[in-house]
Amino acid sequence: MNISPFTLCTNKKLIFKPGSIEYIATELKFYGDNTVIITGGKSLSAGGKLEKIEKSLKDCGISFSLFQVSDEPSPELIDEITEQLRGRAIDSIAAIGGGSVIDTGKAVSAMLREEGSICDFLEGIGTRTTSGDKLPFIAVPTTAGTGSEATYNAVISRVGENGFKKSLRNQNYVPEIAIIDPELYAGAPASVAASSGMDALAQLIESYLSTKSTFYTDLMLPGAIEAVFEALPIVTADKDDEEICDEVCSDAWEKMAYGAYISGLALANCGYCIVHGMAGAVGGFYKAPHGVICGALLAEGMKQTLNRLEKEDPDSPALLKAAKLGHIFAKSEDMLPKEARARFIQMLESLTESLGIPKLSKFGINEDSLQKIADASSNKNSPAVFEKNEIIEILRNRL
Ligand SMILES: [Fe+2]
Structure with missing residues (x-):
């Protein structure tokens, strides 16, 4: 067992407590009296x-500009907000919302320090390197999914024929403060909870099996995976289900909030595998929720990964995990290990089914789409490396 090497990029401060949204003003005050608040709007209002x-x-004497955004951030949206704010005295930025809102705030906080x-x-699009300088940024997630509150990249999307989903990335971009208030997550519609929850679960499992996983992340990941696996059916259950009392539900939301946070922390420090390697490509071409794509591909991607490792690399640590x-x-x-692995896949398949995660064809993906998706996919840090024709096969099994 090797403890080194590893690097850990993380927030300066994490506040994890029901009701902790009340601390946002005092945390922002630390940076100054002028801030920008970015929200997704609807549920918060x-x-x-x-x-x-x-x-x-x-009450704290902080003046602020408010931006309400919807959808995943496009380059145009980030440029537009940045241009509106350029030249103004701003001490900090806070984003309160889902992963897209937090990515918007993260990108704006960085772009205000770049020309x-x-x-x-953007990785794979632009040629310039970020300086790493940024405005202080506070992330307050309201959905348990991307874990963007713990990561140092912002995902920027352009959907369509020449679409992409690319990251603005710098290790300095981890939000200075993450305020995690599990009460803000409760009340999410079941479909949103299922989609974002499957994103978190995929991120956790992929990070755990990743070739870049570390001694440190391996300590945290099994517990976080167990928490999300247990809580996801509860937070997506029928709200009238009398067997699920408020206490069970709030306990489940805490587990989801924790799992999503750890999924971001793990992503930032060990990367993903084939599921996100394909999901990023699908998301560039088709307007489908990222979490649904991840959910649709998770069990199949993991099944093919384990099949390959069993045949070609039976000593892979990923098999033990x-x-x-x-x-x-x-x-x-x-x-026995082989039986336990089969059970792992079987239970992922059952969860996907019970949450009603649709197949890829629901979003217009068909046989003709597979080659371009496979060409734009990558293996990331998968312990099993797939050729393009094998990626097509994984996608085809989930049409
Ligand atoms: Fe994700």
Whole structure:
């Protein structure tokens, strides 16, 4: 067992507590009196929470500009917000919302310290390198999914024929502060909870099996995977289900919030495997929720990964880890490794089915789409490396 090497990029401060949104004004005040708030709008305004936040900012003497955004951030959106803010005295930025909102805030906080368009700096698109300088940024997630509150990249998308999903990335871009208030997650529609939850679960499992996983992330990941696997059916259950009391539900949201955070931390420090390697490509071409794509591909991507390793690399640590997850999911140590791995896949398939995650064809993906998706896919840090024709096969099995 090797402890080194590893690098850990993480927030300066993490506040994890029900009701902790109340701390946002005092945390922002530390950086100065002028801030920018970015939200997704709807759910925050509808619940009266946005008004409360605005009042607490005013009470603290903080003046702010408010931007409400929807959808995944495009380069045009980031450039537009940045241009509106350039030259103004701004001490900090805070984003309160889902992964797209947090990625918007993260990208704007960085681009306000760079000249030019974000396209110049996107991986695989631009040619310029980010300086790493940025405005202080506070992330307050309201969905349990991307873990963007813990990562140092912002995903920017352009959807369509020449579409892409690319990252603005610099290790300095981890939000200075993450405020995780599990109460903000509760009340998400079941479809959103299922989609973002499958994103978190995919990120956790892929990070755990990744060739870049470390001693440190291996300590955290099994517990976080277990937490999300247990909580996901509860937070997506029928709200009228009388067997699920408020206490069970709030406990489940805490587990989801924790799991999503760890999924971001793990991503930032060990990367993904084939599922996100394909999901990024699909998301560039088709307008489908990222979490649904990840959910649709998770069990099949993991199944093919394990099949390959069993044949070609039977000593791979990823096989041992998958067996461990099989024991955790089944709550039984009484299985041989191969049986435990089969159980792991089987339980992922059942979860996908029970959450109603649709297949890829629902989003217009068909046989004719597979080659271009495979060409744009990558293996990332997968322990099994797939050729393009094998990626096509994985996608085809989920049409
Ligand atoms: Fe993801």
